Amino acid sequence: MRPVIYLDHNAANPPDPRLVAVFRAALEAGWANPSSPHGPGRRARALVEAAREQVAALLGVAPGQVTFAASGTEALNQALAAATTSGGRPRVVASAVEHPAVLEPLAALAAAGRVDAALAPVDPAGRVLVEPLADLARGAALVALIAAQNETGVVQPLDTVGRVCAAAGAPLLVDASQALGRLPRDWARAPWDLLVVSGHKLRAPRGAAALVHRGAPPPPLVRGGPQELGRRAGTEDVAAIAALGAACDLVRRGELLDPAALLALRERLEARLLEAVPGLVVVGHDAERLPQTVALLVPDGDSEALLAGLDLAGVAASAGAACSSGSLVRSHVLDAMGVDEARARGRLRLSFGPETTWEELATAADALAGLARRSRPCRR
Template identity: 40%
Template sequence: MAVGQRTYLDHNATSPLRPEVAEVVLRALQLPGNASSVHAEGRAARAEIEAARDKVARLVGARAKNVVFTSGGTEAANLVLTPGFRRLGQAGPTRLLLGAAEHPCVLNGHRFSADAVEIIPVDGSGILDLSWLEAHLNGIGDARVLVSVQLANNETGVVQPVAEAARLVRAHGGLIHTDAVQAAGKIPVDLAELGVDVLTLSGHKIGGPKGIGAVVLASDQFEIADRLIRGGGQEKGFRAGTENVAAIAGFGAAAEIALAQLASEAERLQGLRDEAEAHVRRIAPDAVVVGAQAERLPNTFAFAIPGLKAETALIAFDLAGVALSSGSACSSGKVRRSHVLDAMGVEPALSEGVLRVSLGWTTTKEDVIRFAEACERVVGTLYKRKASAA
């Protein structure tokens, strides 16, 4: 997206609000009723929520009654990653296994004690070590386990073998959650095909409003004994409090658009991503694309140019009118070493320079050209400094 010659390539942090979604949000904001009220105004608000619930469910192949709205992906993950998440009539998990490259809302937001948590390693491409997972599950006896594996990494775009992991976990009798925040709307996501018990979503990653997310359960045979927000019976008791009708309606609208355009947008964005990646390799032949050998989201690539620090590069790109990221946006806006790259074994000298390009519905070929022009200037300045210092 170019606004005043600016190019926005940070859709994995937030994808700008779609105009069609903004219209839905504005209309819903003007509804006077509380969705818990039985009068006509309340029923109108309730209808907006239930229509959105159906649209979000369709995006991931779920049933609408199993969608629970939250304030975002972080709250959604915090809600389900707890010893209190269990099948009806069964005891909850006593152990939590987390992928080493998970989002901070999973690594830091779960509600298990530290001694009950173990980390599943990833290989040099960022792919979960399924052999380790299988051996570990076979070695923990009768311990009840909950496993959390993201569907696609927010920093590198690497897609995880969630269905394979789910088969291993089910064979052990455990539960499995996948953080599908980055994957939904970019690649096909089907709850049954993945074989997971629960997945979590966020609206602003697909052109919806910020501050809305969802827990999506595989069936209605689950409960959460220790819910985060207690009070009234909203969201079937999973999450109390008056619903954010406007944000929920916007989330539904964004989910409907994302599903309708899924195949065409994936093809379009992968073409633009590959073009941008080719520009980087042309401009800096020694550039390293992280996870290049793995399956990745069609809109994402992370790269490093030896000798170029991320903090310096982000400022330079920003001054050139291009918005990029150095990784997760959920780190207080600071450029810091990435736990994802550390888990992949990327050398610190290289990981300190990794930049993320993430495209989306606003991205055009002109944006890719402007990115390439900015990259040439940034790299040219770097090499001029190297030459003068030599």
């Protein structure tokens, strides 16, 4: 079988061997129930608490401010539900380019009459517009902001939004799933009141995420046991939690990955693509973006055909968002940025990681350029 050039890291990263080793060791040493008071249980508990300390150290909080969950999606659902605890119908604000893990639970809470949901618009580069956000944040129970967008890689003006939320007295929920570890930033000093980190986005095996709070602890979403200080019931996934903790430790020490090296690759890839494909658009070109993400609009292109062509050429890429049947859905992110449907049809996302070589990116770029040439209508 021909090796695949894997350019879909934003969907799933190949796990880092160091974290697979931690995961395996924790499976063997920590198989017991961490709530059991006997020796094997205590060994499992020690692994969970060591991971909690590692997450806490990265984010500059006490270990008791870290609640483990099974996925980033679950942690975000819990954070949003926390905004409803005061009763009434509080306003919850989210940027229009949040991940569905925020937008869908928010819509459900609004449909149930538990919150008034408001979406803050973004500029054509996908950055949230600060003035409308400031208006909406006044009196809001929560503002949710994706630190870096998974489809486009566009980084949000977090510091400005932090100031806006502080002035409005609105707690800020930051979805750092894609940004943490990939942006060179000190998350212990960043503005947030609730922050979500997802293990598999940090190259750990899937199965654990964390919801970290600076203010009031979030009430449980999953009930049925005293785990996680009563904030998340269910027997802990010790191995996945241990790997998430180790990933956070690598991020804190600057050893998970090298954002500058990824950025250099991204710039080279974009230059090659822009030269080879006339009319190609790099989404959010002039905005700060994740170093490993390139979102493209291929002129006259069709995502499904391009992805199939790339697949045949041995390149695994993505359109950025796909529904469960595998057929492509419209991108709410591109919609919010004002990209019309015709141009959005040609969208493609290439996302890579530390194991990706320049030769692989160049091969993928050339394959894409060939497909893009073929998708152009003949103009006489």
